[in-house]
Amino acid sequence: MSPLASTVQFLGATGTVTGSRYLIESGGARILVDCGLFQGYKVLRERNWRPFPVAAASIDAVVLTHAHLDHSGYLPRLVREGFRGPVYCTRATKDLCGLLLPDSGRLLEEEARFAALKGYSRHAHPEPLYDEAAARAALRHLKPVAFEQPFNLPGGATASFIPAGHILGAAQVTLRLGDRRLHFTGDLGRPLDPLLPPPAPLPPCDVLVCESTYGDRSHPRIDGEAEIAEVVRRVAARGGVAIVPAFAVGRAQELLLHLARLQQQGTIPRMPVYLNSPMAASATGLYQRHVGEHRLSAAECDEFFGIAKVVESVEDSKALNRRHGPMIIISASGMLTGGRVLHHIEAFAGDPRNAILLSGYQAGGTRGAALRDGQRALRMFGRSVAIRAEVVQLESFSAHADAEEILDWLRRSTAPPEQVFVTHGEPAAADALRARIKRELGWAARVPDQAETVTV
Structure with a gap:
C-alpha cells in the first residue's frame, strides 16, 4: 500500500x-x-x-x-x-x-x-x-x-x-x-x-x-395531515387515547406541527395533547435557538409547538395513565425501545378503544417492529403485555x-x-x-x- x-x-x-x-x-x-x-x-x-x-x-x-x-x-x-x-x-x-x-x-x-x-x-x-x-x-x-x-x-x-x-x-x-x-x-x-x-x-x-x-x-404519496386526522377522529369518537411513540428529536415536533394545524382548521376535535418526554420538550425549544436552519419562524415555533402540555415529572407521567380519553400522548422512544412510552403502552394497550400510532421507521428486533408486524403481545418489564388497542403504522411520516x-x-x-x-x-x-x-x-x-x- x-x-x-x-x-x-x-x-x-x-x-x-x-x-x-x-x-x-x-x-x-x-x-x-x-x-x-x-x-x-x-x-x-x-x-x-x-x-x-x-x-x-x-x-x-x-x-x-x-x-x-x-x-x-x-x-x-x-x-x-x-x-x-x-x-x-x-x-x-x-x-x-x-x-x-x-x-x-x-x-x-x-x-x-x-x-x-x-x-x-x-x-x-x-x-x-x-x-x-x-x-x-x-x-x-x-x-x-x-x-x-x-x-x-x-x-x-x-x-x-x-x-x-x-x-x-x-x-x-x-x-x-x-x-x-x-x-x-x-x-x-x-x-x-x-x-x-x-x-x-x-x-x-x-x-x-x-x-x-x-x-x-417508496414512501406513499399521501397527505400526512390527512392520514393522522383520520386516525385521531376515529379514536376521539370512541373516547379513546391515542398513544404516539415518537423520536424525541424531529418526529415529536413534526407531529405537534400537524396536530396544531389540524386543530386550527377544525379537521380534528380539540382535545388534550400531552408531550410526555422531557427531552422532546427541550429539543422543541432548540428550534427557537436555531431559527434559520428549519422552515419555521420564531412565532410559528411558539404557535405550533405550544398546543401540547409538557409532562415534566415522573409523578405526572404516572398520573397520566389514570386519565381517560379522548386525549393524545406523544412520548419517546419512537421504536418502543425504552422510555416513558412503555408505561403508557402498559396502561392503555389493553383497551380496544385506544390506539397506538407508529410514526416512523421501526428497526427489526424492536417492540415497534413487532407491533407493526401484527404481534399482539409485547414483552416489557419482565412480563407479557397484551395488545388489544388498534395499531396503526402512519405511512407518510419519515x-x-x-x-x-x-x-x-x-x-x-x-x-x-x-x-x-x-x-x-x-x-x-x-x-x-x-x-x-x-x-x-x-x-x-x-x-x-x-x-x-x-x-x-
Missing part, C-alpha cells in the same frame, strides 16, 4: 440501519465518522458490549453527522474506554447531543436498576453500558463547527459539513484525504419535509458512502429519503463518484439500492461487509 493511501473500515451500519461507525486511517491518524449504538435485535445490541476493534485511545478525532443515538450514542462508552480527542459536529448537533446522550445514560441506568429489582436479567448485578455521568463527560469533547466551514483533522485531513435535512443539525460530511474526497451522506432527509429544507446537493467526490434505510421502497428521492438526489450530481458504498440499511434495502445505482446511473456500487476495510 502506498504511504499516502487511506482506508475506511466499516465498523457498523452494514446489514443494519444502526451502529453507524466508519474508521478512516489516513496520514498516520485515525478518524471515526459517527459513533453510534447498535439497536434492535439482541445479536446487534450485544455488539455494543464487545471491545472496540481498535484501542479507543488510538482514535485521534470523531466526526458526527447528527445526534441520533444510532450515530452518536456509543460516544460515552468510547470516552470511558480511553478516547481523548475532539468530536466535531454542527452547532445544533452539539445542542441535541446535550439532551440525547445524558438521557440515554439515565435510561440505561434505570433499565439496569429495574432489571436488578425484578430479577429478569441473566446477570446477577446488571450494569448499564454507560451512565449519565459518562455521557456528560463525553459532551466535553464536542467541538461545534458551522455548516460550509472547513476544519482541520489530524493526519493532514480536512472536513466540512453541508446540510442533510433529516433532523435539526444533521449534516453530510466531506473528508479531504490528500487529493482524495470521501463523502458520507449521513442520514438524508426528504425534499418536502415540513420542518427542514432538503439535503444539499451531492458535491464532487471520489468515494461516496450512502445510506439506504428505505433503499427498497425523516429519511426513500429510494426514489435518494436516486433523484444522486442523479443531480455534476460528477459521478468512482465508487459508492451502500450502508445503513437492512440487507434487502441496501442491496436493492445498490442494484438501482448500478443499473440506472451506471455507477460502481456495492454493499460492504461488517468490519471490511477498503482503500480509498
Whole structure:
C-alpha cells in the first residue's frame, strides 16, 4: 500500500440501519465518522458490549453527522474506554447531543436498576453500558463547527459539513484525504419535509458512502395531515387515547406541527395533547435557538409547538395513565425501545378503544417492529403485555429519503463518484439500492461487509 493511501473500515451500519461507525486511517491518524449504538435485535445490541476493534485511545478525532443515538450514542462508552480527542459536529448537533446522550445514560441506568429489582436479567448485578455521568463527560469533547466551514483533522485531513435535512443539525460530511474526497451522506432527509429544507446537493467526490434505510421502497404519496386526522377522529369518537411513540428529536415536533394545524382548521376535535418526554420538550425549544436552519419562524415555533402540555415529572407521567380519553400522548422512544412510552403502552394497550400510532421507521428486533408486524403481545418489564388497542403504522411520516428521492438526489450530481458504498440499511434495502445505482446511473456500487476495510 502506498504511504499516502487511506482506508475506511466499516465498523457498523452494514446489514443494519444502526451502529453507524466508519474508521478512516489516513496520514498516520485515525478518524471515526459517527459513533453510534447498535439497536434492535439482541445479536446487534450485544455488539455494543464487545471491545472496540481498535484501542479507543488510538482514535485521534470523531466526526458526527447528527445526534441520533444510532450515530452518536456509543460516544460515552468510547470516552470511558480511553478516547481523548475532539468530536466535531454542527452547532445544533452539539445542542441535541446535550439532551440525547445524558438521557440515554439515565435510561440505561434505570433499565439496569429495574432489571436488578425484578430479577429478569441473566446477570446477577446488571450494569448499564454507560451512565449519565459518562455521557456528560463525553459532551466535553464536542467541538461545534458551522455548516460550509472547513476544519482541520489530524493526519493532514480536512472536513466540512453541508446540510442533510433529516433532523435539526444533521449534516453530510466531506473528508479531504490528500487529493482524495470521501463523502458520507449521513442520514438524508426528504425534499418536502415540513420542518427542514432538503439535503444539499451531492458535491464532487471520489468515494461516496450512502445510506439506504428505505433503499427498497417508496414512501406513499399521501397527505400526512390527512392520514393522522383520520386516525385521531376515529379514536376521539370512541373516547379513546391515542398513544404516539415518537423520536424525541424531529418526529415529536413534526407531529405537534400537524396536530396544531389540524386543530386550527377544525379537521380534528380539540382535545388534550400531552408531550410526555422531557427531552422532546427541550429539543422543541432548540428550534427557537436555531431559527434559520428549519422552515419555521420564531412565532410559528411558539404557535405550533405550544398546543401540547409538557409532562415534566415522573409523578405526572404516572398520573397520566389514570386519565381517560379522548386525549393524545406523544412520548419517546419512537421504536418502543425504552422510555416513558412503555408505561403508557402498559396502561392503555389493553383497551380496544385506544390506539397506538407508529410514526416512523421501526428497526427489526424492536417492540415497534413487532407491533407493526401484527404481534399482539409485547414483552416489557419482565412480563407479557397484551395488545388489544388498534395499531396503526402512519405511512407518510419519515425523516429519511426513500429510494426514489435518494436516486433523484444522486442523479443531480455534476460528477459521478468512482465508487459508492451502500450502508445503513437492512440487507434487502441496501442491496436493492445498490442494484438501482448500478443499473440506472451506471455507477460502481456495492454493499460492504461488517468490519471490511477498503482503500480509498
